Amino acid sequence: MKKILLIFTILFGFINLNAQIDAAAGMGISFVNNSSLKDYININFAAGDNLSTFYSTVEGFAEVDYTINNTFQIGLDYSYQYFSYNTSYGGIGQYDLSYALHKPSLIAYYVIAGAGYKFKFGGGVGPRLLSLDEKLPSSVNSLNYSKTGFGLLGRIQGHTLLGGNVYANVGLDLRYDSVGQPEDKNGNTLGQVSNQSVDINSLSVSIRIGISYFF
16 A cells, blocks of 8 residues: 555655646445355355355445546546345354445546546556454454555546536446455454355456546
């Protein structure tokens, strides 16, 4: 995380401070494919309430982009993804699993802009920080697991003028997040599927909407 922020700071040190800055924030929904987590839940805990091949998560984001020239921007995006699953298990209790994935990314954009609109096509990379909680049906307390990895993303983003410097934005993301096998404070992994520890590596598609302000 510190290395990404350092690179970002150095890059912005070469930017004209009078250059245009685009700020955006909003919400979205992601459709996530993670066969390891899906199999772990469905084999061990689903009780008929199976996790689908592409399960949905909610997402919030904030982004700041700096203009290099008329067709190129670099930006820093912070996205927060949250997933929750729970089901009753055989009359002995409830199974709960939830995770939060922090996804900061450094992004480069090709920009097409005109009167009242702006389209951005880009890609980026950044660290991924996972915190996962699991409560077994026979347990009162949850166990926390965490892991740090990396992620790649491709993005298409459109902005349309609402009034003044305020724009509505809509975006489509394609992401690959490689987080690996989450561990508790003692180094124990989440569980086993096909004799392998569960991982939180995923491929996802996200649809995001929000508000932008162009300074």
